[in-house]
Amino acid sequence: MSKPVSKFYLGVDIGSLTTKVVMVDEESRIIARATGRTGFSGREVASRLAASLLIELQLSEKDVAATVATGYGRVTFPADREMSEITCQARGIYQLFNKAETVIDIGGQDSKVIKVLPGGKVSDFTMNDKCAAGTGRFLEVMAGALEVDVKELGGLAEEASDSCSISSICTVFAESEVISHIAAGRTKPDIVAGVCNSVAARVAALTARTGLAPDVVFTGGVARNKGVVNALAAQLGTRLLIPDEPEITAALGAALFARDIAPKNKPCV
Amino acid sequence: MAEQRRYRPLASTRQLEKTMTRYYALTRYHRLWGRPLRRPLAWVTSGAPVELLLAFNIHPVYPENYGAICGTRKVSAKLCKVAEAAGYSQDLCSYARSHIGSIMRPDLAPMGGLPRPDLLVACNNICGTVLKWYEALARIFNVPLLVLDTPYLPGEVTGHAVGYVHEQLKEMAADLEKITGRRFDARGLEKRLLLSKETISLWREIREFCRAEPSPLNAPDLFIHMAPIVVLRGTKQSLKYYRQLRDEVKHRVDQGLGAVENEKIRLVWDNIAIWYRLFAFFKDFSQRGACFVTDTYSGGWAVELSPGDPLESLASTYTEIFLNRSLEFRARQMIDLIKDFNAHGFVMHSNRSCKPYSLVQEVIRRQVMRETGVPGLMVEADMADSRVFANEPVKNRVQAFIETLEA
The missing domain is CATH 3.30.420.40 (ATPase, nucleotide binding domain)
Structure with missing residues (x-):
């Protein structure tokens, strides 16, 4: 079962060809990721990928304290905030290669x-x-x-x-x-x-x-x-x-920004 | 969709509309009054020595301003296609293509196109395209074309450059005597120069007010309210208009009213406006509290006239136009604007149409960033041809740029 005290943060990168989702934990570690072809609806693909991460981690939506979307489809996804992939990319790379x-x-x-x-x-x-x-x-x-x-x-x-x-x-x-x-x-x-x-x-x-x-x-x-x-x-x-997974770094940056913007004292139940 | 208004409208806009409507109505019905009053109509480039033409009672009309109107009314792409079908390259200036398209298909053109010219006056201080554009016009209408050749200035203006242009202006005056049947009136020219001088100083004053924080004006205001100083330079109408605008802008500064609500970021703009997306483009900035407090483009009309006798003054004034000057001059201009207006960054429109304005921008951008330490964004677009504008990539860059400034 999931640990109710932990919080998790989701980064979603809906690119022109591929959609990437990354989940990080309180310590900014990548705990799960998934990628899929963007196709006609990046939003649906992103939602499906995000749902698959939750299943994989045995978490529920409530465990995700904040979500940031980036990439060309960023405005279509219901996130707490959308940011350009340039800002997210820089943040993700800094995490991996300071x-x-x-x-x-x-x-x-x-x-x-x-x-x-x-x-x-x-x-x-x-x-x-x-x-x-x-x-x-x-x-x-x-x-x-x-x-x-x-x-x-x-x-x-x-x-x-x-x-x-x-x-x-x-x-x-x-x-x-x-x-x-x-x-x-x-x-x-x-x-x-x-x-x-x-x-x-x-x-x-x-x-x-x-x-x-x-x-x-x-x-x-x-x-x-x-x-x-x-x-x-x-x-x-x-x-x-070259990062081990070079396509997910902007999604990683988005997840890290999600960690920044998440309300710190919001109880996770 | 009810959206919160973040943009303060100017009351002077009504007077602006009246001034411009009157000018274009007079232009449109020129055939009714031009001949009886012996006042020929000239199509002129934006950097032509218009005071000399006004001294000969010529009515000047600006195809470039008309190109901007075509852009604002979103018909440029259609008109450009007409010109392209006739063989004009897609790589030519979109003002030139819109204008040539409007001659071929007046039914598609705003105001049914511009009225026929009696003569053409082109000055290459703004670009080389105008020479071929106006040669094409001269062939289409079979009317005289007067060309003023201003040598490019790699450094400061020189005596022989001024002398060279001065000689041409004397020849132009002689040609205009023949064309209009009027004598050159030196006193009339002085009067026109005086009107220009006063209007320019008002436009300068208005622009200087934007050093205030918050800035009373944003770039779209500058682009819209520059129209009279372009087409009515050297006239009482523009003088009257800028007095009113100056008072309104001064009032805003006195009251601490900004053009953009909650101004947080101050920016400088470089290059001609993106006319077909004037408001939509700047909204992405103003919604996040970013105001363009000054620009290099509409500032081109705020340069004081050079001293000297009237023709000499015209010679150096029109040779020293910023587009006719070196990369170093242009970089210095940007650096000074950023410092003087306390700007946090700058945006350059790499304008596919306007080669002399755009080709050197990347080098200027790096130099300005190095010297001022503020970031600069390059946006690729075109002033009038909307087919060149890719909305998503532009929005993406703008957002990333603002995020950088907010960080």
Whole structure:
């Protein structure tokens, strides 16, 4: 049975492609997390994921002292507060890497670079323009053109011998470039390496705007792709720290903010 | 949905509407009075030396102001598409595309489009686009085009730059004598300059009042109430209008009334307004107690006239316009505004239309942040073409920026 004296805090990150929920306890430790495809209703997916966490932890809704929502679907979710994922991301990363000064996040339709001050506050950030180049969506489209699963891209990139060049920054035009490389008989690993280099180049350019200060943490689902990780590290000329679960860090930040805003003396019954 | 009002309306807005309606009504019916009174109608760029034209009794009309009207009335995207279908690139200025679209499809255009010009006057102190835009207009209407070429100023204004523009102004005066059939009237020009000078000093005074905390005006107020100083510069009507506005703003300061309820955050704005979302955009700020206390854009009309004889004064005044100046000048301007107005941050509109205004912003942003220690946000949009505006990403950035300021 649940312990009635403990309090728990929920962070919900409804992203453009994936929804993430994280539960932390009074000591700010992650005690459960879940992720799912956002699809048509991020709110429903988030509610279902949150319910699954409660079942897993044998808790009831009353045990959750506060909820903070973030991500593109944040306003749809009935939370105590909604916050931008930039603020949440910085907070989550500070919890995991307290020496981090730069966060590079590549999500479904955003890539962003956040400069973090000691304490996890944001000092500056830049994001991609209204364009999917340099985002997770870009990789998904390219994986589709190559008929491989997006999860396989990282492994394939490592097998490349002579990486292709993808020069177009437009996702649609880059896809046709990929198709012409396929037609020219280039190998999948070489094309995938080119795709990863292209994403890394976009994000490296974004990083140049805010400046790069170590430690540099790379988050978002794309941080699981070794091809992009290696290409980005090489282009930036720096080591990248990657959380064990790089896609849930904004949800973690949201959960930590939930802990901050929860009424301290509210009895949990 | 009853929402709490967090924004204080200005009583002067009624007078503003009257002033602008009168100006556009006179413009619209120019064909009835222009010829009998021998007062030709000129389409002019916003940085044209309008006092010289007024001295020749020319009625100036501003396609850029009209572009802003198209934006505010949310018809720019439609008009831009018309121009694009005729071959004008989507990468051109949206004022130019809206205006050219309004000529081709007056049925889609506010006020049925602007009335035909008798002549065109373009000055490249604000951008290079106006040259090609006005050349296209000259071909469409087959009317004279007068161009004033102001050299870009990498540093302070130089004697030979002023001399070069001064010579052109003398030529322009000679051309205008031929076009209007009137003699150049130096005394008339001086009178116009005096009216401009007084109006400018009122606009400056109004803007200076915004150093008060809370600020009596927010950026949308500045953008709306700048209209007369743009289109009626050098006239008694604008002078009269700004006297009234000055009194109202002064009253607000005396009473400690802020434009935004519970002003907590003071910001500086850079670049032209996002006309089609003027209120919606700034509401995200004002709802959280953030007020834009000053800006670089409407401040462009608050620069005092240079000394010297009338034509010389015009030459240096119109060459020294901020868009015609170096990155260092622009950065210094932002830094000074932040310090003088005690601002906590700044927002730059990276305006896809306006290249000279926008291209250097990222470098300025970093320099200003470094020197002032306050954060700056970049928002990508367009002044009139709403197709360029992505609401969710913009809202997201704005929210993150305000959270940073609140932290």
